[in-house]
Amino acid sequence: MVALVESNPRSLFLIAELRRPDPLNPVITAGAVRCLPVKLSYYLYEGSSSSVSNLHSTLAYFYSSYEQDITKSALSLQRVLIVYKFSRFERERARHPYFTEKELICNLKAKGSIFTGLKERYEIHQRHLDELVCILKRRGSELKAISVVEYNSSHLDDADTIISAGGDGTFLEVSSKVKGGSRIPIIGINTDPERSAGHLCLRFASCDGKPRGLEEVVQRLLIGQFKWLKRNRIQITVVYSDIDKRILPDLALNDVLFVENNPSKTCYYEIEVCGLRDRSGRQIINIKEKQKSSGFLVSTGTGSSAWLFNTKKLWKDDVSELIKIVERRANVDLSHLSVGDITDEYNESIVYPPDDPRMKFGVRELINSGIFRGHVHKGYAHKIIIKSRSEARLVIDGARSHQLHPGTSAIFEIVPSQAVHTVSF
Structure with missing residues (x-):
């Protein structure tokens, strides 16, 4: 139940109580919650009938944010689907199946690519993938591993967890087959953390900066040492x-x-x-x-x-030029300002x-x-x-x-x- 209080014709405020439900399926009940009315008034359409229609989605967002830090729920990892990336090295080999290694080296060189570099990245990815499979099998998981080029929505039928083994591109492709309303979580594992940013993947570094291995990552998933995160689409x-x-x-x-x-x-x-x-x-x-x-x-x-971010970010030289214009126009000295700090603050706000x-x-x-x-x-x-x-x-x-x-x-x-x-x- 949700109570709406109209303080004036142009504003809607909400009073609701949040109770802990299934973290993947928030339920909102009646009551009172501290500070929520102020936050919600920022997102609701003021003076618009669409405020009510957007109420439940807005509540769900703030509920998930409120519960995120206190909800612990382990993953069973009983039936795991691993979807792994199809590397550039594999693509080139598949494109030229009859090339000898020497011919493939020459072909890649003509394109400006280095055979040994591509092979090394592929081998690093493969080592991490093999290690992940061994860890999950040792812990009793029922596994199915397929390449992202073979992956389709039918592979989701028997899985309780999906692991995207690759980078952000692999995660995006994996998520594209997961339909709305699905309760299957996607776990991103960056299989080449030295060369891939992996913003959508779990970090391979602990809070104290020490390296975190795949064994620890899997262990934390199993005992619930993580936060649920909803990525809206x-x-x-x-x-x-x-x-x-x-x-x-x-x-x-x-x-x-x-x-x-x-x-x-x-x-x-x-x-x-x-x-x-x-x-x-x-x-x-x-x-x-x-x-x-x-x-x-x-x-x-x-x-x-x-x-x-990259289309709207500012560059330091542009900020520096703007500061010079302000100094000239306002006849003030702004040399004490840090161009880097100003640039970073603006870019972080994106x-x-x-x-x-x-x-x-x-x-x-x-x-x-x-x-x-x-x-x-x-x-x-x-x-x-x-x-x-x-x-x-x-x-x-x-x-x-x-x-x-x-x-x-x-x-x-x-x-x-x-x-x-x-x-x-």
Whole structure:
């Protein structure tokens, strides 16, 4: 039960009590919770009927955040599906099956790649994969290991846990087959931690900085020494006409790019951003405008440290130039300021939690001219609608693509029930 208290016609406040449920299926009951009304008022649409419709998803988000630090629940790892990456070395061998080693070396050299380097990375990955399999078998797990190129949704039927053995690309591919509402957790294991960032994978370093081996990682999963983490995904509804609307089967864990079919051409589209805050940061507004740009990127909290981060981050030399302009215009000395600290603080603000119910967007190279004057170039939103005015496409997580013809719209929303469940240390 949820109690709503309307303090004035433009604000909704919530009083609710959180009780500990299954960490993968939060339940919210009536009562009172300290500090939650203030936090929730930030995310709800003020003065909008959509506040009520978004109430449960917002509650689920804050409930998971509240419970995250106190919930301990071990993984059984009884029926484990391991999906491992298909390395560049393996791809090249598969592409040229009749090449001798010498011929493959020459072929790779012509492409600017080094055979020994690719082979070494493959062998490191394989050693970690073999070690992981041995550890799980020794602990009694029933295993099935397949390459990511063979992987499909049917492999999920008998698994209680999925382990993605590779890097972020492997994790993204694995999660793409996990449908909304699935309770199967995905555990990312970085099999080449020296060369792969592995932001979606468990860290191979303990809090004191000492190396953590796979044996310890598995042990912590079995005894529940981890935190549950929900990574929200973007659901896309394509509107072809008033009576023809289809929800795409592909969910975006990182981001969705709206872009012209021909990347050298400018995108022309209409956008409607719902739930955007004004410059004061207080009032939530909806904005609708026509734009031209080189693309429109919509990101989740998970993707905010990836492509979106690199499109919106500042560089130190740009910050330095701005400081010089301010010094000249204001006739002040700002030499005491640290360019590096200012740059880092701004860039760190781009990244936000993966379980946040909002999306973040960034317009690439927004055109401002005498005809087109775009105002919205970045921000958070609860809902985004893009109507294409040219031949364009949606690229989901950099891997899957859907065509958008002129007049076709795409609606972007985060639905908490579509989240991927994983863990962190």
